[in-house]
Amino acid sequence: MSADVISxxxxxxxxxxxxxxxxxxQHSEAKSWKITHTKRLKPALDHLHQIQFDVILLDLSLPDxxxxxxxxxxxxxxPYLPIVVLTGLQDESFARQAVAQGAQDYLVKGQVSAExxxxxxxxxxxxxxxxxxxxxxxHRFREVFNQTFQFMGLxxxxxxxxxxxxxxxxxxxxxxxxxxxQPIWEAPCWQSSEKSQFWLQEAVLxxxxxxxxxxxxxxxxxxxxxxxxxxSIKPMRGENGCIALLIAEGRDISKLKRAEENIRRSLEKERxxxxxxxxxxSMVSHEFRNPISSISFGIDFLEDCxxxxxxxx
Numbered sequence: 001m002s003a004d005v006i007s008x009x010x011x012x013x014x015x016x017x018x019x020x021x022x023x024x025x026q027h028s029e030a031k032s033w034k035i036t037h038t039k040r041l042k043p044a045l046d047h048l049h050q051i052q053f054d055v056i057l058l059d060l061s062l063p064d065x066x067x068x069x070x071x072x073x074x075x076x077x078x079p080y081l082p083i084v085v086l087t088g089l090q091d092e093s094f095a096r097q098a099v100a101q102g103a104q105d106y107l108v109k110g111q112v113s114a115e116x117x118x119x120x121x122x123x124x125x126x127x128x129x130x131x132x133x134x135x136x137x138x139h140r141f142r143e144v145f146n147q148t149f150q151f152m153g154l155x156x157x158x159x160x161x162x163x164x165x166x167x168x169x170x171x172x173x174x175x176x177x178x179x180x181x182q183p184i185w186e187a188p189c190w191q192s193s194e195k196s197q198f199w200l201q202e203a204v205l206x207x208x209x210x211x212x213x214x215x216x217x218x219x220x221x222x223x224x225x226x227x228x229x230x231x232s233i234k235p236m237r238g239e240n241g242c243i244a245l246l247i248a249e250g251r252d253i254s255k256l257k258r259a260e261e262n263i264r265r266s267l268e269k270e271r272x273x274x275x276x277x278x279x280x281x282s283m284v285s286h287e288f289r290n291p292i293s294s295i296s297f298g299i300d301f302l303e304d305c306x307x308x309x310x311x312x313x
Contacts, residue, residue: 005032006121009047012059012086013039017109021057021086027114041065041073048078055082055121057107060091060098067091071098082128084120104128151250155233157243159183159204168250184248189219189227200231207233207246216253228257 008025012018018037025033036051038044041062048056060070074083085106087095095106104124107117151168153161161179179187185200196217203213214232221227230251238244 005034006125007034007052007054008036008121009044009051009053009056010035010037011039011041011044011056011062012037013062014059017059017086020109021112021117024112024114024117039063041070045073045077048074048081053081054125055084057084057086057121058103059086060094061088067094068098068101071101071103075102080128080132082121082124084124151229151252153184153248155184155204155246155248157208157246159185159201159208159246161187162245189221190217192220192224193218200233203231203233204246207235208243210235210243216257226254227252228254 083103219227236245
C-alpha cells in the first residue's frame with residue numbers, strides 16, 4: 001500500500017456509526033483511505049487472511065463476538081496488525097482494558113472528529129511498527145542468547161537472576177525456576193563453595209558500579225562433581241546512562257584445569273626424580289671420592305717412604 005493511502009478494515013454492525021465514520025474519513029484530507037467494511041468478526045478474519053491491511057477499526061460489540069474476546073481473536077491470528085477499538089461510552093472501561101492487552105488505541109463513538117480519527121490511526125500504525133521492530137530485535141537477541149555455547153544469565157543490578165540461556169538450563173541440571181528471581185550466589189551450583197559465593201557477591205557490587213569483573217570459580221554439578229568456570233560479570237547501561245542490567249557469562253574450563261593439574265603433577269614428579277638423581281650422584285661421588293682419596297694418599301706416602309736409588313746401591 002502506498003504511504004499516502006491507508007488501507008483500513010472497519011468492523012462495525014451499527015449502520016449509523018458506519019455512516020458517521022465513513023463521513024469522517026472522507027473529510028480527512030491529510031490521507032487517502034481504502035476502506036473495507038464488514039459487520040461481523042468472522043468475515044473480517046477471512047478478509048485479513050486474504051488482504052493486507054494497515055489498521056483495523058474494531059467494534060467491541062459484534063453479533064458474533066463481544067468485549068475483550070473480540071480483540072484477543074484478532075491479536076492471536078494477526079499479532080502485528082494495529083487495532084483501534086471502537087466503543088460506546090458505556091463500554092469505555094473495556095476499551096481501556098483492550099489497550100492494556102495490546103490494542104493500540106480506542107475511540108469513543110459520538111466523540112470522534114476527522115482530526116482525532118486520523119491521529120489515532122496514524123499513531124496506531126506507527127506504534128505497531130515500533131513494537132514489531134522491538135519484538136524482532138528481541139527475537140534475534142533471544143536466538144543469539146540461546147545459541148551461544150557459553151553459559152549466560154541476565155541479572156538485575158543487585159544480582160537477581162532474571163533469565164538464563166538454554167545451554168545454562170541444560171547444563172545446570174536444576175529446574176530453572178529454582179534459579180530465576182533469586183540472587184545468583186544462591187543458585188544450587190554455588191552452595192558448596194563459600195569462596196565462589198563471596199566472589200559473586202563482590203562482583204555484582206563492583207559491576208553495579210560500572211566495572212567488568214572476571215575470575216575462575218569452583219562450582220558443583222547436581223551429582224557433586226567439581227566444575228571450574230571462567231566467570232565474568234559485565235554492566236549494561238540504559239539510555240539514561242544508569243546500569244540497567246548485568247550480564248553474567250561463564251565458560252566451562254574443567255578440562256583445562258584438569259590438564260593444568262596433570263601438568264603440575266608431572267612437573268612435581270619430574271622435580272622429585274631430579275632431586276633423587278642429584279642425591280644419588282652426590283652419594284656415589286662421595287663414595288668414590290673417599291677410596292680414591294685413600295689410594296692417592298697411600299701412593300703419596302709410599303713415594304715419600306721409598307729410599308733414593310743411590311742409597312739402595
